[in-house]
Every structure is written in C-alpha cells, then in structure tokens.
Amino acid sequence: MTPDALVEELKKRRVSLTAHGDEIKFSAPKGAVDAVLRRAMQANKQALFAYARATDAPHVAARPSKKFSLSVPRPALAPLIDPDWRPNHSFLQWVERDKGYLLDQLQIAKVFERAEGAHMWTSEGAQILDCLSQYGSLPFGHNPPEIWDALEECRASGRPAFSANGLSDAAGALAARLIGLWPEAGFDGVVFTNSGAESLEAAIKLARAATGRAALLSAKGGFHGLTIGALGVAGSDSYREGFAVPVDPRDRVPYGDVEALEAAFEAEPRRFAALMLEPLQGEAGIIDPPAGYLARARELCDAHGTLLVLDEVQSGLGRTGEMFASQYHGVIPDIMTLAKALGGGVMPVGATLYNARARSEAFGLRHSSTFAGGALAASAGLAALDYLTEDNCALLAHVRKTGAFLRARLEALQSRFPDFITGLSGRGMMQGIRLDFASLHEKPGLLGLVTQQNLTIHLVVSHLLNKGGVRLAPSFSAGDVLRIQPPLTVREDELEPLFAALEATLGALRAGDTGEVLAHLIGVEDRAPSEAKPPVTGPRPTIEARPAQAGEGRFAFVVHPLDIADFARLDPGLGGVEHGKLAGLVDRLSHFIDPFPIERLEIAGSGGARAYGELILVPHTPDVLMRMPAAKAEEEFGLAVDVAHERGARVVGLGGFSSIVTRGGMGLIAPKRPSLTSGNAYTSIIAAQAIEAGMARRGQALAQTRVAILGAAGMVGRATALLAAQKAGHIALVGNPNRVEAVRERGLAVAVELVRGMRAFAALEAPAPGSVASALSTMAELSDAAAAIALEEAGRIAIAPPLTQATKAAHAIILATNSTERFLTPAHVRQGALVCDVSRPFNVHPDVITERPDVEVIEGGLVKPREGLKGPTLAGPDDTHIFACAAETMLWSLEGAYARVHPLGCMEPARLLELSRIGQKHGFDLAMVPMIEE
Numbered sequence: 001m002t003p004d005a006l007v008e009e010l011k012k013r014r015v016s017l018t019a020h021g022d023e024i025k026f027s028a029p030k031g032a033v034d035a036v037l038r039r040a041m042q043a044n045k046q047a048l049f050a051y052a053r054a055t056d057a058p059h060v061a062a063r064p065s066k067k068f069s070l071s072v073p074r075p076a077l078a079p080l081i082d083p084d085w086r087p088n089h090s091f092l093q094w095v096e097r098d099k100g101y102l103l104d105q106l107q108i109a110k111v112f113e114r115a116e117g118a119h120m121w122t123s124e125g126a127q128i129l130d131c132l133s134q135y136g137s138l139p140f141g142h143n144p145p146e147i148w149d150a151l152e153e154c155r156a157s158g159r160p161a162f163s164a165n166g167l168s169d170a171a172g173a174l175a176a177r178l179i180g181l182w183p184e185a186g187f188d189g190v191v192f193t194n195s196g197a198e199s200l201e202a203a204i205k206l207a208r209a210a211t212g213r214a215a216l217l218s219a220k221g222g223f224h225g226l227t228i229g230a231l232g233v234a235g236s237d238s239y240r241e242g243f244a245v246p247v248d249p250r251d252r253v254p255y256g257d258v259e260a261l262e263a264a265f266e267a268e269p270r271r272f273a274a275l276m277l278e279p280l281q282g283e284a285g286i287i288d289p290p291a292g293y294l295a296r297a298r299e300l301c302d303a304h305g306t307l308l309v310l311d312e313v314q315s316g317l318g319r320t321g322e323m324f325a326s327q328y329h330g331v332i333p334d335i336m337t338l339a340k341a342l343g344g345g346v347m348p349v350g351a352t353l354y355n356a357r358a359r360s361e362a363f364g365l366r367h368s369s370t371f372a373g374g375a376l377a378a379s380a381g382l383a384a385l386d387y388l389t390e391d392n393c394a395l396l397a398h399v400r401k402t403g404a405f406l407r408a409r410l411e412a413l414q415s416r417f418p419d420f421i422t423g424l425s426g427r428g429m430m431q432g433i434r435l436d437f438a439s440l441h442e443k444p445g446l447l448g449l450v451t452q453q454n455l456t457i458h459l460v461v462s463h464l465l466n467k468g469g470v471r472l473a474p475s476f477s478a479g480d481v482l483r484i485q486p487p488l489t490v491r492e493d494e495l496e497p498l499f500a501a502l503e504a505t506l507g508a509l510r511a512g513d514t515g516e517v518l519a520h521l522i523g524v525e526d527r528a529p530s531e532a533k534p535p536v537t538g539p540r541p542t543i544e545a546r547p548a549q550a551g552e553g554r555f556a557f558v559v560h561p562l563d564i565a566d567f568a569r570l571d572p573g574l575g576g577v578e579h580g581k582l583a584g585l586v587d588r589l590s591h592f593i594d595p596f597p598i599e600r601l602e603i604a605g606s607g608g609a610r611a612y613g614e615l616i617l618v619p620h621t622p623d624v625l626m627r628m629p630a631a632k633a634e635e636e637f638g639l640a641v642d643v644a645h646e647r648g649a650r651v652v653g654l655g656g657f658s659s660i661v662t663r664g665g666m667g668l669i670a671p672k673r674p675s676l677t678s679g680n681a682y683t684s685i686i687a688a689q690a691i692e693a694g695m696a697r698r699g700q701a702l703a704q705t706r707v708a709i710l711g712a713a714g715m716v717g718r719a720t721a722l723l724a725a726q727k728a729g730h731i732a733l734v735g736n737p738n739r740v741e742a743v744r745e746r747g748l749a750v751a752v753e754l755v756r757g758m759r760a761f762a763a764l765e766a767p768a769p770g771s772v773a774s775a776l777s778t779m780a781e782l783s784d785a786a787a788a789i790a791l792e793e794a795g796r797i798a799i800a801p802p803l804t805q806a807t808k809a810a811h812a813i814i815l816a817t818n819s820t821e822r823f824l825t826p827a828h829v830r831q832g833a834l835v836c837d838v839s840r841p842f843n844v845h846p847d848v849i850t851e852r853p854d855v856e857v858i859e860g861g862l863v864k865p866r867e868g869l870k871g872p873t874l875a876g877p878d879d880t881h882i883f884a885c886a887a888e889t890m891l892w893s894l895e896g897a898y899a900r901v902h903p904l905g906c907m908e909p910a911r912l913l914e915l916s917r918i919g920q921k922h923g924f925d926l927a928m929v930p931m932i933e934e
C-alpha cells in the first residue's frame with residue numbers, strides 16, 4: 001500500500017492518529033484496524049508521522065462529545081467549535097476561543113464596562129446583578145474602596161513590591177493574622193501562593209514531605225484546581241482526560257460516605273499522605289457533607305498517620321457565614337488551603353496554612369514561588385481580613401442573616417416550581433439550586449429537544465442574564481446545579497432581581513414558551529408573551545432505546561428538516577418569528593445538537609412480519625448541508641448512523657440530503673456499521689409506478705407517453721428512466737438545470753448507461769410493445785454508445801434537451817434533482833400533464849398548482865403501507881403516507897434481509913425487480929398525493 005493510499009484508507013475507516021514523541025497512537029472504531037492495516041501502518045511510520053502532525057488530529061476520546069447525553073465518541077474530524085466561527089472580540093479570538101465560542105453562541109460572553117458592589121454594567125448599559133462573584137472570589141463585591149485604598153497606600157509608601165530573601169513586613173503580618181483567625185486550629189506556618197490550585201499544590205507537597213508517603217485520598221466530585229497536581233486529586237475524570245494525569249481507583253471515595261472512607265483506610269492503613277476534602281463541595285454542585293463525616297475523617301487520619309487537608313479555597317473566609325466552613329463541623333485540619341476571597345476581590349492571593357505535624361525541612365528548604373506573598377498581595381490580604389473581622393465580625397453575621405433570607409426565598413420558589421427545583425443546598429452566600437428539566441423531555445418541540453441535549457440549564461443562564469439581568473453559572477461538574485454566590489456584602493433588597501428573574505425564566509419554561517426563552521438569542525426584543533399554546537405534536541425527544549425482540553426487524557431512518565420553517569412547525573412557540581431570525585437561532589443552536597432519535601415507528605408487513613425503527617434527526621437544513629465541507633457532513637451523518645446502530649438498527653436509511661452530501665452515502669460506509677441504503681431504488685420504483693397509474697387514469701397508452709426525467713444523471717433519475725423505458729414510448733433525459741455546462745457529454749454517459757440497463761433488463765423481463773426498450777431490442781448489433789445515438793435519432797430518447805423543450809412535450813414529468821429551487825413554472829408544463837415531484841424540497845413552483853388546474857401535480861415518492869403504520873411519522877408528509885426511501889429501509893427489515901440490502905448506488909435490474917416484489921408482498925402501495933399549495 002502506498003503512503004497516500006494508506007492515509008486515504010485510514011480516513012475512510014475513521015482512524016485518527018496522534019504523534020506522541022516517537023510513538024504514534026491511533027484511535028479507531030472497533031474492528032477498523034485489522035492485521036493488514038496494522039502492518040501497512042508499521043511499514044509507513046514516517047509518512048504517518050507527517051500525516052498525524054499535519055492533521056494534528058486530537059485523540060477521539062480527548063474531547064467530550066458535543067452530544068452531552070449520548071455516549072458516542074466524536075471522531076476527530078469535526079471539532080466542537082464551528083470552524084467558520086469568526087470571533088468578534090480579540091478576547092474570544094485569542095484567549096477564550098473554545099469556551100468563548102459556547103458562551104458567545106448563548107450570548108453569555110459580554111463586555112462589562114464598569115462594576116461596583118454587587119453590580120456590573122455591560123457596554124450596552126444594562127445593569128447586572130452578579131451572583132457569580134468570580135466563583136466566590138469577590139467577598140466585598142466589585143472594586144471595594146477598602147482594598148484599593150490599601151493598594152494605593154502600599155504604592156505611596158515606596159516599599160518594595162518584592163523583596164526575595166528580605167523580610168516582608170506585610171507578608172509576615174498577613175500570616176500572623178491568618179493564623180489568628182482560628183487560634184484553636186494551632187496553625188504554625190503559612191505558604192503564600194497566587195491561586196487556589198497553587199495552594200493545593202503546596203498542600204500536597206507539605207503532606208508528602210512530612211509523611212514520606214505519596215498517595216492522596218480524595219473525594220468523588222471534589223474540585224481543587226486544574227494544575228497537574230490538583231488534577232490528580234480531582235473527583236471527576238473529565239478534568240483529567242487527555243492530560244496524562246495518573247489516578248489510582250484506591251485513592252477516590254464517594255463524598256460523605258463514612259464507610260467508604262473507613263474501607264479505604266482499612267485496605268491499606270499506611271498508604272495515604274493526606275486525605276483532601278472540601279468541607280462544603282463547591283464545583284460538585286454545592287454539596288454539604290453529612291453530620292459527623294468530617295469528624296470521622298479527622299479520627300481516621302489521626303489513627304493512620306495521614307494528614308487532613310481541608311480545602312477552603314471557595315468556602316473559606318466568610319462565604320458560608322462562618323470564617324471557615326470546617327468550623328460548622330468543629331473539625332480542625334492539619335493543612336488548610338485558601339485563595340479567592342483572600343485578595344479582597346482585587347488581587348490574586350492564596351495561602352496554605354499548616355500545623356506542626358505538616359511541617360518539614362524538606363518542604364521549607366525547597367519550596368518557593370516568585371510572586372507569592374508580594375507586598376501588594378499581602379496588603380490586599382490584610383485589608384480583606386480587616387474588612388472581614390471589623391465590628392466583631394459583623395460581616396459574618398450579615399452573611400448568616402442574608403443567607404437565611406436567600407434560602408427562605410429559594411424555598412418559596414421551590415414550592416412554586418417543584419417540577420423544576422429538586423433541591424437546595426449550601427449555606428450563607430454559597431447556595432445551590434438543583435434543577436431537573438425531565439418534565440420538559442416530554443414536551444414536544446424545541447424545548448424538549450434542547451433538554452434532551454442537556455442544553456436547558458445553559459439557556460436558563462442565558463435568559464437570566466439577558467432578560468433578567470442576573471449573572472449565574474452552573475457548577476462545573478454538576479451541570480444541573482445553579483450556584484448562587486453573590487458578594488458577602490449583598491443586601492436583601494439587592495437580591496430581588498434574582499428571585500424575579502428565576503420566577504420569569506422558570507415560568508416561561510413551564511409554559512413551553514420557546515419564543516420567550518429564546519427571544520434574546522433570536523434577536524426579538526420585548527416580545528409579548530407567546531399567544532401560541534405549547535405544541536402538542538412533534539418529536540418527543542426522550543426515546544428509550546428498545547431492546548431487540550425475536551422476530552422483529554430493526555431499522556432506522558436518518559432525516560433532517562427540509563427548511564427553516566420546519567423548526568417553527570416543530571415548535572409553535574416560535575410561531576411568528578421571522579424567517580431570517582429563525583435561521584439565526586437555528587444556526588446558533590444546531591451546532592450544539594447532535595443527531596438524536598425523534599420518533600419511533602412500528603410497521604407490519606405480510607405473514608405477520610413486523611419491524612421497529614426510529615427516525616434519527618440531524619438538525620440541519622439542506623442549504624446548510626450543501627454549504628458544509630464534505631468531511632463535516634460525513635461526520636455529522638456518520639454520527640447519526642452510529643446513534644442508530646447503538647440503538648439497535650440493522651439497516652439504516654439515508655433520508656433527504658443525507659446521501660447527497662455524503663458521496664451517495666459512500667462516505668458513511670465503515671466496518672461494523674449497519675447496512676445502509678439511500679432508498680433510491682424504491683423511490684424510483686414508486687416514481688415509475690406513478691407514471692403508469694397517472695397515464696392509466698388519463699387513458700393514455702404508455703407506448704404513446706413521453707416522459708421527461710429532470711435530474712436524469714442522479715441515482716433516482718437514472719433508475720426511474722430505466723424502469724419507465726420498459727413501458728413508455730419516449731424518455732427525455734434532462735440534466736440538472738443548475739449545471740448546463742458539459743450537459744451533452746454527461747447526458748450521453750447517462751444514455752449509454754440507460755442502454756446498458758435496458759439490455760440487462762431484457763434478459764429478465766420482456767419490454768412492453770412500443771416502449772423505448774422494445775425499440776432497443778431491434779438494435780442488438782449496435783454497441784451501447786451507438787445504440788444510445790440510434791435511439792435518439794429514432795426519436796425514442798432525448799439526450800440532454802433544453803429544459804423547456806423537454807417538459808413542454810412531456811405527458812409525465814419526473815423531478816428528481818438535488819436543486820433546492822422551485823424552478824418548474826407553469827410555462828414549462830404541457831396541457832393535462834402529470835408532474836411527479838420526487839425532489840425534497842420540491843422543485844415545482846407553487847404557481848403550477850394555482851395557475852394550471854389542468855395539470856396533476858403529485859408529491860412523488862410516497863407510499864401507503866396497507867397494513868398500517870403505528871405512530872405519527874416524520875417519515876412521511878402525514879400519518880398514513882411514508883416516503884418511498886424510508887419504505888425501502890422498512891421493507892428490508894420486514895424481510896429480515898439485511899445482507900441483501902442494496903449496496904448504495906446499486907441499480908441492477910434484478911435488484912429493482914426483487915425490491916418491487918418485496919414491496920408488493922408487504923402491501924406497500926403507491927400513493928398519488930396531490931401537492932397542495934402551502
């Protein structure tokens with residue numbers, strides 16, 4: 001295999017590579033790399049290095065799935081961030097490109113021009129109540145004058161900002177004040193740091209140096225910062241993924257579980273240097289430990305020579321209403337980490353306090369951090385402690401009182417929204433609201449959809465900010481908890497907008513008022529509350545996967561909305577939103593929404609045959625799909641196929657444009673994927689049947705019928721022409737009206753293929769007298785190409801004639817193009833003709849329906865299953881009809897003939913005849929559904 005061929009093969013099999021030093025690692029779908037490929041990869045190592053570096057393909061598992069709820073690994077090809085995204089701010093462009101993209105799409109990323117106390121003001125002048133406080137780092141709100149004064153005093157003093165190896169009065173004083181905050185704890189030393197994570201790093205080093213042990217026991221859900229050491233004790237794997245941070249399962253216990261803690265110590269009594277816990281878990285979703293838990297932790301540490309580290313980075317310095325959250329539990333740690341509030345909301349300052357048991361020369365002689373404990377940081381710290389402790393710690397009493405008020409109001413809110421608020425937790429100015437939007441799952445429409453994709457809480461945060469003027473965030477690890485952390489100084493009256501905003505947002509959600517929830521994203525300001533009732537039909541997103549059942553066929557059908565208006569149809573709450581704005585919204589949201597099952601279908605065939613299938617929606621319109629880079633489209637639909645497969649489908653039909661934008665579906669073929677079908681064969685069979693039925697109605701002999709096939713070079717066009725040529729007297733092969741260049745040449749190739757097909761057909765079935773195929777039977781001595789020309793000369797076929805000429809002469813017009821335009825106008829059509837529009841979106845102009853009552857316009861490619869179909873379906877235009885392409889998928893699964901599914905693009909006559917027979921056998925009838933003008 002040449003290196004190039006190998007690379008192509010790897011792409012095809014969706015193998016992604018990463019170079020690690022002089023090693024290459026690959027990740028691939030199961031079974032994609034066999035022994036042959038492995039050997040080829042070994043032989044071409046150098047070329048693969050170049051390829052891996054050029055594509056810089058991240059490891060598949062290194063990036064979380066865009067689909068928050070389905071566990072399908074995202075192939076490396078399509079990043080979460082839309083490559084076409086053009087950040088409109090240098091911060092987004094250079095600093096927060098990835099996270100910023102998500103925040104920007106949800107309109108959460110704002111420029112704040114001014115901030116004071118509990119409020120911030122956007123560049124547009126909106127006043128925002130800050131209930132996030134930089135993750136609890138603004139104890140006194142924004143820009144507290146007390147801290148700035150201290151910094152200015154520091155400047156005016158002329159003392160050095162840094163004085164390594166000298167003696168810093170400020171740092172010394174701050175250390176003494178910190179230790180004095182909790183004299184009973186017996187702290188004996190302080191390590192200054194610049195952040196919470198750095199405080200944790202110092203704690204880890206202190207503990208290891210003092211005990212001579214390496215292992216660190218910590219809690220699931222725990223969060224201690226994102227440096228490598230702190231990641232080692234993080235309680236969620238997602239933070240570690242891709243950063244090569246080793247963890248040992250023996251070192252992690254569930255938070256709050258005394259028995260698990262005891263078991264961990266018992267299993268290896270002398271294993272742990274430290275037990276590291278938050279006295280109130282923050283990022284895990286504001287989780288209080290059960291009574292007695294921390295006390296037992298203290299005992300176990302004492303019994304086993306393990307140091308107890310309590311991380312008060314977030315909970316410390318007054319946030320919970322005590323100076324330290326540990327004090328609620330009466331538990332004294334050996335090491336305590338601080339940061340956040342210590343800088344007074346202005347300077348980054350951290351500190352790790354430790355007692356004599358944690359002290360060691362090994363640490364003291366070898367640890368340092370250049371900027372830590374600088375004069376400015378220490379001055380800010382001193383001023384912060386002044387503020388916190390003045391008036392006999394009046395601020396702490398204020399936090400307890402305001403915290404109780406906050407809790408009471410949240411409880412009142414919970415009693416009004418028990419369907420959404422399932423729990424309240426925390427203390428003081430560190431509280432959490434646990435939200436559960438499961439009740440929205442059952443809501444059809446967009447809200448149900450975004451709920452299924454776990455997007456609702458982000459929309460809630462966006463709505464609270466943009467409409468309610470309140471800044472909040474979900475906790476990092478628990479996506480369902482809104483953390484409420486206003487400045488400690490906030491007044492009760494200042495919190496009113498928080499309650500009003502929560503009330504309004506949850507109220508709009510409960511009413512199913514999608515328009516209101518999304519109005520700011522759509523750009524519809526001050527929209528009156530929606531008049532529209534919540535939708536009653538439409539996709540219901542939570543569809544449980546169904547286990548396989550004996551004797552039941554399994555299929556899936558991949559679909560996508562046909563136009564933007566489909567989204568509004570999906571959700572009447574969006575009714576009245578103007579097309580352009582809806583398009584903008586869909587643009588914003590669809591990138592976050594992975595293919596998902598929207599509908600289940602059950603179908604019966606003859607002889608008790610039955611099949612179950614699901615519709616998998618890819619949320620992009622044809623316009624978007626046609627603009628999408630091919631690789632991205634293949635990735636998107638590939639994911640849909642994987643979702644279908646994971647949910648049990650044995651054959652997957654590619655609806656709408658899904659085969660068009662994936663090289664006829666070829667780009668989706670991969671080992672272990674289920675059989676794929678475009679459904680083109682059965683669509684063609686049904687289109688050909690429509691011509692027959694239409695002409696029979698008119699009493700028009702088929703031998704005298706002129707058929708114009710628009711889109712004759714496409715799959716459906718070619719097969720329909722072939723089937724029609726068995727009976728009709730004349731066939732015009734019209735190319736794609738959008739691509740007139742090279743039409744003749746292309747048309748000739750199509751005509752030659754038609755001849756070849758007719759000759760193959762003749763071996764199976766005699767053509768009808770007077771048909772194009774019967775004319776061909778007299779030309780046995782001619783080559784395929786010569787016969788094509790001869791048929792044209794004999795006036796039996798037209799090769800790439802001008803559009804109007806062909807359609808004006810035709811008794812039956814079949815439209816099977818991939819054009820998204822409605823180009824067939826009244827002037828194109830012959831008196832009394834049949835127009836069968838197989839294209840979606842349609843190609844027939846609505847004027848043909850209104851201005852030409854003589855013409856019969858039907859929605860082509862529709863089938864009516866005789867045995868009936870269970871459930872309203874998007875696999876067809878209404879509840880009784882289905883698209884022939886979907887029907888083909890169903891037929892193969894009713895037949896249980898997965899191995900015989902037509903390979904994509906196969907139009908062999910024998911196969912067409914077989915499929916046609918299967919369709920008849922299972923009672924799938926042609927449906928002549930008149931097209932009506934919308």
Ligand code: PLP
Pocket residue numbers: 135195196197198200223224225226278282283311312313314315339340
């Ligand atoms: N520890 C806890 C408990 C925290 O909540 C945080 C941050 O949220 C950290 C450590 C890390 O702090 P930083 O972001 O300053 O590194």
